[in-house]
Amino acid sequence: MSDLVDACPHAQPRPFPLERTGCPLDPAPEYAVLRETEPVSRVKLRFNGREAWLLTRYEDVRQMLVDPRFSSNMADPGYPLQFHFPMELLGKVKPALLHMDPPEHTAHRMMLMPELSVKRVEAMRPRTQEIVDECIDAMLDHGGPVDLVSMLSMPVPSIGMCELTGVPHESRDLFHRWVTLLVTQGSAEEHATANAEVEVLLYELIAERQKNPGDDLISSLLQRNGEKNELEPSDISALVRAMIAAGHESTVNGISIGALVLLQHPEQADWLREHPELSGQAVDELSRYSSISDHGTVRVALEDAEIGGQLIRKGEGVICSLSASNHDPAVFKDPNTLDLTRREARHNVAFGFGRHQCAGQMLVRMQLEVVFTTLLRRIPGLRLDAALGELPFKANALIDGVHELPVTW
Numbered sequence: 001m002s003d004l005v006d007a008c009p010h011a012q013p014r015p016f017p018l019e020r021t022g023c024p025l026d027p028a029p030e031y032a033v034l035r036e037t038e039p040v041s042r043v044k045l046r047f048n049g050r051e052a053w054l055l056t057r058y059e060d061v062r063q064m065l066v067d068p069r070f071s072s073n074m075a076d077p078g079y080p081l082q083f084h085f086p087m088e089l090l091g092k093v094k095p096a097l098l099h100m101d102p103p104e105h106t107a108h109r110m111m112l113m114p115e116l117s118v119k120r121v122e123a124m125r126p127r128t129q130e131i132v133d134e135c136i137d138a139m140l141d142h143g144g145p146v147d148l149v150s151m152l153s154m155p156v157p158s159i160g161m162c163e164l165t166g167v168p169h170e171s172r173d174l175f176h177r178w179v180t181l182l183v184t185q186g187s188a189e190e191h192a193t194a195n196a197e198v199e200v201l202l203y204e205l206i207a208e209r210q211k212n213p214g215d216d217l218i219s220s221l222l223q224r225n226g227e228k229n230e231l232e233p234s235d236i237s238a239l240v241r242a243m244i245a246a247g248h249e250s251t252v253n254g255i256s257i258g259a260l261v262l263l264q265h266p267e268q269a270d271w272l273r274e275h276p277e278l279s280g281q282a283v284d285e286l287s288r289y290s291s292i293s294d295h296g297t298v299r300v301a302l303e304d305a306e307i308g309g310q311l312i313r314k315g316e317g318v319i320c321s322l323s324a325s326n327h328d329p330a331v332f333k334d335p336n337t338l339d340l341t342r343r344e345a346r347h348n349v350a351f352g353f354g355r356h357q358c359a360g361q362m363l364v365r366m367q368l369e370v371v372f373t374t375l376l377r378r379i380p381g382l383r384l385d386a387a388l389g390e391l392p393f394k395a396n397a398l399i400d401g402v403h404e405l406p407v408t409w
Helices: 032-039 058-065 104-116 118-142 147-154 155-165 169-182 188-211 217-228 233-264 268-272 274-291 323-325 345-346 361-378
Strands: 014-016 041-045 051-055 297-301 305-307 310-312 317-318 404-408
Touching: 014 051, 014 155, 032 323, 051 058, 051 169, 058 297, 058 305, 058 317, 058 323, 104 118, 104 217, 104 233, 118 147, 118 155, 118 361, 147 155, 147 169, 147 233, 155 217, 155 233, 155 361, 169 188, 169 233, 188 217, 217 233, 233 268, 233 274, 233 361, 268 274, 268 361, 274 345
Parallel strands: 014 041, 051 317
Antiparallel strands: 041 051, 297 317, 305 310
16 A cells, blocks of 8 residues: 555645536536546535545546445445435434445345346336327427426326336325435435335335235335345335435436437437437437436445555545546547447446446436437427526536426427
8 A cells, every 4th residue: 555645635625516617518627627637636525524535537436336445335424425314314214225335235236126127127118108108298288388397307207116116106296305305405304304204105005015916116026025035124115215216316307408418419319310229329328428417426435445546545435426437538539529329328337337336227228218219209399498508407416407498399
């Protein structure tokens, strides 16, 4: 360890998140400078004043995310927490999959993954197509202008997630409010209230499915657990919460921002309209280009470790900029250009990397493929009904998005 570089004790950490001074769809311009001059740099969280390391190079991010010396445990004092969470709940509520470490994480993820296999996700495509068509029917019946967020971005994953998990349709507003709090800076009281309401509902559903199994995620988890008897009801609840949290907000904002990006790049939208069979490749590039979950991937060092030639001490937090990584010119040629024909986009880290790579990414990708191809086919004249600078972008959120997206045709 003697050859590693220690941080300059007099260096002032940058306030984080970094400011976006240009187009709100573009990464913070300082990322490009840091990649070249200080790829592992010190930052100070605007939220709570905690200091952490920021990684901006693609290879450094991938290296750290597979290193077992870095933990996802949010209860660790060095964890770079970026949102309000009632810490008194730690130990009372089972941690989400995102905040577990092996071997617990491995066992729980293995219980969930059969429900999210390529085969199972593809089996959901016809129903997803029906949901998307129903939403677009409603948009056309209403006539422009409409808010794409409320009429398409939110209902598609909300309906799909309720049907997948077995959560009653009338409860989707509760889960949307809960997930929104997870990725924004809501108050500790709001978090506690929403957590309690969600826990009560899920325990009721678990008890009901134990008596009357159905064709849903909760029933499948209970059946699979009955074979191994490894998980308690609280574990099942945590897995369902992880599934909803991972799949819902990513898809809502992925649809909104992806549609906005396509509207800002009409020639790329035309290409996708003409090549719907390549929608998977297009979603890869849209995910890379937008990188809506820029700085939500964080860890804390369990022991001294080296990343990018920099010594990171035990107990220090690390933040991965997925946006900076996905715009690294060492990996992606001309990274600030949207190119739906870009084949290397499949290597992006928008859904993370390593053992914590988004468990629901296949589901999210499938939903985005269906939404974008259907929207472009059915409403070819779709256009933004507001200036880009007037759109209400989500502030202080771990996942980028817009509260409203007015469109017309």
